[in-house]
Amino acid sequence: MNYTIGISEMRILNQSEDVLVTYSLGSCIGVTIYDPASRVGGMIHCMLPNSKIDLQKARSFPCMFVDTGVPLLFSEAYRLGAQKDRIIVKVAGCSQILDDKMFNIGERNYMILRKLLWKNSVLINAENVGGNDSRTLYLDVTSGLVTVKSRDRKMEL
């Protein structure tokens, strides 16, 4: 079964036969994490980089922001049995949409994620970011396979 993750949402699955998918990753950032040993897999679709612009909204919708959503993704995964040293992290999105040249949201989303992961000693295993195109991100929780679809081309990440 396909579980769709919307903007500012996340989902963690444990030993499931399902696929997590998120659509329309433009300047937004999609992050997947997967522990192959415990078969815990999760995906988040964040819209904005930093929660300080609206702390109240971040409390209600933590997945909207990279700096509040991604730590939550990891902590939920740990709760279901994932271990940090086994987790594989893959990233997609962060493109520059034509009318976003002033705010560079895509770039900022990516930068904040890199900063967060660096501070917490986590490396990115694979990524498909940047450019101008929208992406769709899939995580098959059975196998951990991550694929990205962009402009009708589907590729493994």
Next chain:
Amino acid sequence: MSYNILIVDDSRTTRKVISKTLNLAGVPINHLHEAENGKVALKILEDNWVDLVFADINMPEMDGVEMIDRMVRDGLLKTIPVVIVSTGGSQIRIEEMRAKGVKAYVRKPFTPELIKNLVEDILGKKMLDEYKTTLSEVFRDVLMRYVFMFGEECEKESIMPDSLDYLHVHVAFNGYCEGCVGVIAPAQLCIEMSANVIGTDMEDDNCVDDAKDTFEELANIICGQFLTSAYGDELIFSLSPPSISEADELSWVEISENDDSLAFMVEDTPALIYLEIERECINVGWFEERNPTFKC
């Protein structure tokens, strides 16, 4: 870097003299265009990338005044410096030309040394402006990739120093040319940058010492990246160890008043970055003489 230059004069002799002068001055020339009047010159400007124009006033078919007027109308005078080289010229005429945007007015006969100095001033400044753009791009890129901060260039007039303590670092370089790259930023910003780079919290005991060390390394990286972007991989430069000092608002103001400094907002905090380059970098003949295996 080499330049495309256009000489506009109905006198073939004058065109040869200016051409020879440019060679003597060691100006690196990619392409030298010649035109006998303004009409031919405008056609050359339409079809070619030109970095500098020398133009006479009194020419048949289209004189220098009309040519300049057309260049103003087409917006070319904003991007292509023009030097008038003419026999006469009242003060009123000279002021009119300057008001239109002409860079300099030279009366014939002129000395080669005068042309040489003019070119060095004009192309030196043009080159420095291009290098400042490169420096701005490098700083922004290094901030994003190394410090995980977003920085945008802004108008110097729009920022005010609001800190008591600053750190000022600069790195000198020499090789094909000499100069230095420097950065000044509030100490608190440097602490935050360091925390990001090392991946620690700002409350750690060694945060001030770490900030200085990180800031030095940042300047080192910016300088290295700038030189590679500006001059390519083949030219080797020698970099001095970064020199860091604690600074105050006076230092900030002094650097801000320097035309060669750029202002940045790093997240919400202002910082200044500057570049100084010695003029030897356009004297290709001088450099090749001392480095016979290298050809520009």
